[in-house]
Amino acid sequence: MTNVTMIVAMGRNGVIGDGERMPWHLPEDLAYFKARTMGHAMIMGRRTFDSIGRALPGRRSIVITRQHDWSHAGVETAHSLPDALFLAGPDEVFVVGGGEVYREAMPYAARLLVTEVDQSPEGSVTFPPIDPSAWVEVDRVPGEGFAWVTYERRS
Template sequence: MSRPTPLRPGEPTPLRPGGPAPLRPGRPVHPDLRGRIPLLAAAYAVITRDAPGGREVLLQLREGTGFMDQWWACGAAGHVEDAQAPSVALAREVREELGVDVVSAHPLTTMQRGGLVGRREQRADFFFQVDAIEGEPRIVEPDKTADLRWWPLTELPDRVVPHERVVLEALAAQLTQGVPVPALIEHGFAQRLTLVAAIGANRAIGVDGGMPWHLPEDLRHFKEVTMGGVMVMGRRTWDSIGRALPGRRTVVITSDRSWSAPGAEVAHSLAEALLVAGDGEVFVVGGGEIYAQTIELASRLEITHVEVSPEAEVFFPEIDPEAWREVRRDEREGYTFVSYARVGEL
């Protein structure tokens, strides 16, 4: 095992060799993701120590930051500022957040991360394994950190910030199974959104906390489309359903930070929800505000067009014929199942 490289102020640490990053076949790029997208850089401190039960990692419980609060995260992290080297940013963040100095560390991996919300940005996350520090870590910023705790790498808490969990689990696999941590991890680029809704001729979707109609066949269609996937919904949509649906993960967006329910994974913004949902196809199933925030990001629409125009309080956004192309139609009595694909992604 190579010896950790001491960090010197102003001197970047060379990347060590690592295993190949898993590559995915190319997929069409959403029009809003084309062009020269700004790349934001951040440094992450994966601080570890030996313990009787095995290697442990220091994690902080985020609070008061406005993003991913009540999720466990790396001991310290922050943006690379003023064109600094990531190693300089690392040392600064560890000192500012934990009140200790980095004695030795080495680059662990680099993650390039994309996302659909904040679609005009992408991120480069530089993860360093910090092997030695001077001082005892403590909470220096209590307005941003609710707890600070050592966790066994093989027994991480349930709510670890998802992209950070990817790196921590890769490190655990390296230590326990000898599987090298990839030098580059690509994360978030495979996520695609599909909006699923039943809408009236006037685009109505909701009234009095529920749907303006009862169509058993549409409910069966909804189950068929979403089964085995990840659903993102607002709190009102969850309340109208009343429970977690079997065979699917459910991510619920709510501003109530005390809310929880069996079977629901909780997020407090759309950006958080999509980060929690992960790579692959994500089904957005309501309500109106979340549809409005995601239709410009979606790759596919699964719409049940109902041939009535009821009084309603909630409406689906306009389906722009220049942006969407019909690829499948299944006509029934009083309603039609239609699949749309975004123009340019066919």
């Protein structure tokens, strides 16, 4: 089974975006995302890929799409989360969004890397609730206007 980590930046209200872009610009968090995902496969939905706009260097991009004719240079495509996990293989894989993919991937995840942004932005895309009976916070690193929080699944 693939080792699944979900990585997300979300506001206090659970909002991660408006369907097109993130509601904040945090260079420190972008560097954190890069450091964590470098050398790994990343699974994302097509709209998340479109918001990034390109395959990120040093990482495998696996895009889940319902469009069977969709393709992009440097990107592998899958038509379901199980297909994407199979493509990713047994090594650690990062699920990077968006909301629908996060909700579907939550049962597969062993770890959550959550940037808690000290804002409550408007937006229609949210991260699923983190159930304290299923997840335990194991690390918290405060930053300026945010905190990096690591959760591990309770066994």
